[in-house]
Amino acid sequence: MEKIILAGGCFWGVEAYFKRLKGVIKTKVGYAGGNKKNPTYEEVCSGKTGHLEAVYIEYDRKIINLEKILRHYFDIIDPFSIDRQGGDVGPQYATAIFYNNKEQYDIIRKMIQEIENNFNKKVATKILKESNFFEAEDYHQNYLEKNPTGYCHINLNSIKNSKDYQEPV
Template sequence: MKTITLAGGCFWGIEAYFKRVRGVVHTSVGYSNGTKENPDYKEVCSGKTGHAEVCKIDYDDSILPLDKILDHFFRLIDPTVLNRQGNDTGTQYRTGVYYSSDDDLPEIKEFVKSIAKKYSSEIVTEIEPLHNFFPAEDYHQEYLEKNPSGYCHINFSLLKDEEKQDPV
């Protein structure tokens, strides 16, 4: 079991997408890499805490290796846009790959370097160690499952049938 934490704009859609990916064992949304201990949603949205909205993903790397997670993630985001994804704007909506194991850094850097050729602008997605993770309030967890018509900037059709979790 491995863990990676991804910031891709509003965390509702990132979580809903990755919960559908074969090999993902658990997800949790929260706030990472900011300066305040245990911030709440209102504090994070103020832009004063420095946190990003993130989805922490526990995965079975024998089924879903890190490069495949990154492939999924970069399908969902525009890595050339700073502090915005979809209609969401602010520093909390920046994109980022926050790793828990230093062993993952070379693979992440190599992946980003290989996809940079696809873009005419510089990739601004942060690549940093995960400094902290504070779970978001309960109502944010699995939000789109509880609120299927909730706002989401993620295109779920980017998930191919052969990549989906097996039905339970």
Template sequence: MKTIYLAGGCFWGVEEYFQRTKGILDTSVGYVNSKKENPTYEEVCSGRTKAAEGVSLSYDENIISLKEILNHFYRIIDPFSLNRQKMDIGTQYRTGLYYTNEEEKLEFEQFLKEKQKLEKRKIVIEVEPLENFYLGEEYHQRYLQKNPNGYCHIRLPEKE
């Protein structure tokens, strides 16, 4: 089992999308690279923490590869929007890939380099070291499963 950390706008939809993806074993939503220890949702929304809404994905690399996860991620976000996804605007909604080792960093960078060759506009997905990941409040975990009609900025696949 391996774990990847990413940010793709509002974490509710990103988590639910990957909950429905074969090979993803577990997900958690939280705050990535916060300047404040254990921030609250309200503090993250204020922009003062510099945190992004993020998702931790644990996956079985025998079922789904890191590159496949990155392809899914790229499909569900707008890689050209800085600090926003659809109607969600603010630095907490930026897109990012957060590495925990040099191998991951190189894979993230190579993936985005390949994607950029196919695009005319500049991709603005940040690639940064994972400094921290603080779990979001319990009501945010599996939010769209608890609230099936809740807001989601991405198109979700049918449940398997």
């Protein structure tokens, strides 16, 4: 199993999307990259802790690789936007990829370079060493499964036409 942490705006939609990818074994929403141990949702939303809303993703490399996960990630976020995704605005909604080894870093860097070359534009998504991931409160876990009419900035139907689609794990 491999793991990666992705920050892509509101974590509810990011988690719901990645649960629908074949090879994703486990997801958890939480707060990553900040400077306070075990922050609360309210503290993160204040913008004072430095944390981003993020999703921890565990996946089976035999079924899906990091490059494919990142292609899906860049399909659902705006990599050029700073501190916002969809209608969500604030530093906690910045996009970032938290890597945990050099192999992951190299894959991420290559993909970002490819996007910048294709669009002739600087990507705002940060590449950060994995640090300080704290699981969010229980009511945030699998939020859109518990609240199917809840807010989501991601079109969750977009993955249904992908060969990578599976019913949520």
